[in-house]
Structure formats: structure tokens, C-alpha cells
Amino acid sequence: IIEDVQYRIVFDSRGRETVECEVVTEESVGRAMAPSGASTGSEEAVAVDPFKIEEIEDRVSRALIGISVFDQREVDRALREEDGTENFSSIGGNFAITASIATAKAAANALGIPLFQYLAGALAETLPYPLGNVIGGGAHAEGSTSIQEFLIIPVGAESFFEAQYINTRVHMQLKKIFKERGIFAAKGDEGAWAAQITDEQAFEILSEAISRVEDEHGVKVRMGVDVAATELWDGERYVYKDRKLTKEEQISYIAELVDRYELLYVEDPLQENDFEGFAELTKQVRAMVCGDDLLVTNVRRIERAIELSSVNTVLIKPNQIGTLSDTADAVRLAKSRNWDVVVSHRSGETEDEGLAHLSVAFNATLIKTGVVGGERIAKLNELIRIEEMIDAKMAEIRW
Ligand code: PGA
Numbered sequence: 348i349i350e351d352v353q354y355r356i357v358f359d360s361r362g363r364e365t366v367e368c369e370v371v372t373e374e375s376v377g378r379a380m381a382p383s384g385a386s387t388g389s390e391e392a393v394a395v396d397p398f399k400i401e402e403i404e405d406r407v408s409r410a411l412i413g414i415s416v417f418d419q420r421e422v423d424r425a426l427r428e429e430d431g432t433e434n435f436s437s438i439g440g441n442f443a444i445t446a447s448i449a450t451a452k453a454a455a456n457a458l459g460i461p462l463f464q465y466l467a468g469a470l471a472e473t474l475p476y477p478l479g480n481v482i483g484g485g486a487h488a489e490g491s492t493s494i495q496e497f498l499i500i501p502v503g504a505e506s507f508f509e510a511q512y513i514n515t516r517v518h519m520q521l522k523k524i525f526k527e528r529g530i531f532a533a534k535g536d537e538g539a540w541a542a543q544i545t546d547e548q549a550f551e552i553l554s555e556a557i558s559r560v561e562d563e564h565g566v567k568v569r570m571g572v573d574v575a576a577t578e579l580w581d582g583e584r585y586v587y588k589d590r591k592l593t594k595e596e597q598i599s600y601i602a603e604l605v606d607r608y609e610l611l612y613v614e615d616p617l618q619e620n621d622f623e624g625f626a627e628l629t630k631q632v633r634a635m636v637c638g639d640d641l642l643v644t645n646v647r648r649i650e651r652a653i654e655l656s657s658v659n660t661v662l663i664k665p666n667q668i669g670t671l672s673d674t675a676d677a678v679r680l681a682k683s684r685n686w687d688v689v690v691s692h693r694s695g696e697t698e699d700e701g702l703a704h705l706s707v708a709f710n711a712t713l714i715k716t717g718v719v720g721g722e723r724i725a726k727l728n729e730l731i732r733i734e735e736m737i738d739a740k741m742a743e744i745r746w
Pocket residue numbers: 383384385386387388573575639691692693694695
């Protein structure tokens with residue numbers, strides 16, 4: 348039974364204030380922290396100013412005290428009811444998701460089992476491949492590439508540990524290549540390399556890094572991108588540093604990239620409301636086509652995407668929707684259509700390791716949580732611990 352709900356203001360990886368929530372029962376405490384995005388979808392749950400902590404702590408406490416931590420649905424329903432809006436603009440998606448996940452952690456702690464096991468029971472049977480962000484620009488690093496994220500998936504790795512090891516080698520190899528070529532590179536919000544290079548150069552440099560790592564370690568690595576195309580869209584065209592593309596040109600350009608670089612993964616190739624454009628691309632390519640801003644972990648938007656065959660993969664960010672139950676519903680719906688599930692961090696993160704547990708509980712194909720940096724490593728190292736705990740195999744890559 349929830350006896351108390353307490354919030355405090357802590358800091359995220361960008362140094363911004365965020366909230367941490369503790370849900371307290373007689374037997375246990377659960378704690379969760381809220382991440383935040385820079386290229387947010389317009390239909391996401393809204394984060395409320397952390398400094399409204401006093402008022403919101405009062406409201407959430409009143410709503411949740413007395414409910415059992417084992418009744419996640421009821422806790423999440425009470426949060427929605429207290430908020431009273433579609434997008435948590437009253438109590439804040441940040442305050443809601445932390446209370447929701449802290450509840451699940453308190454329940455797991457009361458039982459003395461890890462969170463993934465509490466959420467999935469015997470169903471946790473695979474570990475996700477880490478989808479590593481290694482070169483980045485867009486809203487995460489001003490002046491770098493137009494495409495927001497150049498990603499890698501070490502598909503040949505046989506364990507999670509090996510997979511993360513390979514991702515770190517590619518990240519290191521990139522540093523070396525930038526140095527060899529006299530290109531100054533710094534790190535963006537998610538620890539990916541940012542440099543004054545074109546998207547084409549980024550593909551070329553990443554291909555070189557991958558082939559060196561493949562040669563040295565004998566493990567196949569594939570590429571992906573998060574175009575974050577809503578950020579490029581000016582209402583009529585997709586605006587790159589050196590050119591502007593119409594919707595049709597954008598679709599051909601992305602299809603061409605998939606062919607040329609054998610991309611395994613393409614996220615948000617078009618702006619967030621172009622369900623039809625997504626469908627055209629998905630028909631044309633053999634790759635994971637994933638909706639982030641398009642779907643915002645929202646069952647209604649996923650239903651629309653199912654109707655129109657817009658994508659074959661969903662990005663799951665719990666703070667986009669505000670509760671764990673809504674997140675689980677989004678996962679369930681996507682899986683019922685045989686979509687791949689990718690569980691994802693935000694560009695502003697904390698050391699909260701909870702996401703690692705969700706990725707295992709949801710049997711995600713991929714976890715997108717960077718390659719380096721303490722707030723990213725917190726999740727990756729937790730997956731190494733989970734791998735030690737259970738006899739799981741790596742997720743199946745079907746593409
Ligand atoms: P974010 O973006 O800055 O909104 O977290 C990450 C993403 O687009 O996947």
C-alpha cells in the first residue's frame with residue numbers, strides 16, 4: 348500500500364532540472380527519474396516545470412496514497428484522473444511517469460526481485476541489441492550533420508556484452524579517423540561525435556570505422572539513422588544544409604540511402620504527421636522503418652499507423668505517454684502486428700537504469716541508449732548485469 352509519494356528536483360545530463368520520485372510503502376521504496384527530449388513530438392505528454400514540485404507532490408500524493416503498488420493499472424488510472432488532460436499538461440508527464448515507474452520499482456523491491464522480472468515474469472527471454480548513436484547533429488549538436496543520428500547495430504554479436512563492446516570499438520575508431528583526417532570532433536547530447544561534416548561524409552567515415560572494427564573483431568555491424576525529419580521540415584520542404592527536398596524527393600533519398608548503405612534501421616524519415624509518406628517508404632525498403640515523433644508511444648497514433656501500414660517498428664519512450672500501463676499497451680498493440688519494438692532513452696537523461704529493465708520486460712529487439720557517457724552507460728551496464736542473471740538469448744533481427 349502506498350503510504351507516501353515524494354519528489355525532489357535533481358539534474359539531468361544537460362545540467363537541467365528534472366524530477367525524481369519516490370513511492371514509499373511499509374516494506375519498500377521505489378525511485379525513478381524523468382528524462383527529457385530536445386526533438387520532441389508535438390503530441391507527446393508535456394513536461395511541467397520541476398519547480399512546481401510542492402503543488403504537484405500534494406496532488407499526486409492525494410491521488411495515490413492508499414493504492415496497492417501491485418495494482419499498477421489503478422495507480423496509472425488515478426494519475427490520469429488527477430491530471431484530467433489528454434497530454435498530462437496539468438500534473439506533467441515528467442511527474443506522472445516517475446510516479447508510475449517508481450510504483451513498479453516499489454512493487455519489485457517489496458518482492459525482492461528485479462524490475463524486469465516483476466514486469467515480465469517468465470516472459471523475459473531475450474536481450475535487445477544496443478542501437479548505438481555514434482555520429483550526431485540536428486537538435487543534439489548545432490553545426491554538425493543534418494541527420495540527427497548515425498546509428499550502429501552489432502548484429503553479429505552473440506551476447507549483450509559483446510554487442511556493447513563492439514559499439515564502443517566503433518565509437519573509439521571514429522575518434523581515430525577524425526584525428527587522422529584533421530577533423531575536429533566533439534560530443535553531442537547523447538555522446539555521439541559531432542563535427543562540421545556533411546551527411547555523406549558521416550556515412551563514409553562511419554563505413555570506414557565499421558569495416559575496421561569488423562576486420563579486427565569479425566563481428567558484423569550494420570548502420571541505421573534517426574533522421575528526426577520533423578526538425579528538417581519547414582512546412583513544404585525538408586531543409587538540409589545544402590539543399591531542400593520535397594516529400595517525394597525525401598522518400599527517394601531515404602530509399603537510396605537504405606540501398607547504398609544497407610541500412611537496417613530508419614527512424615522518423617518523414618515529418619511527424621505524414622503517415623502516408625511513411626507507408627510509401629515502408630513499402631519500398633527492406634529495413635526497420637520506425638516511428639518516434641510519428642507515434643509518440645501513443646496507442647491512438649499506433650492504430651492510425653496500423654491502418655495505413657505506415658511503419659513496421661515502434662519507438663517506445665515511456666515519458667512520451669506518461670504512464671507504464673499506457674507504455675505497455677503501446678508495446679502490446681505493436682507486437683500484435685508483429686512490429687519490432689525499440690525501447691529508447693531521451694537526449695536529456697539521468698543515471699536511472701530502469702529503461703534497461705523495460706527493454707527486457709518488453710522483449711525489445713533494440714535498446715536505443717547511446718554508447719558512452721554515464722547516463723547512457725547506466726542502462727548498458729545494467730543490461731550486462733541482467734544478462735548475468737538470466738539465461739536469455741539475443742533478440743532476433745529479422746531484416
Ligand atoms: P530527443 O530525441 O531529443 O527528443 O530525446 C531523441 C530522438 O529523436 O530519438
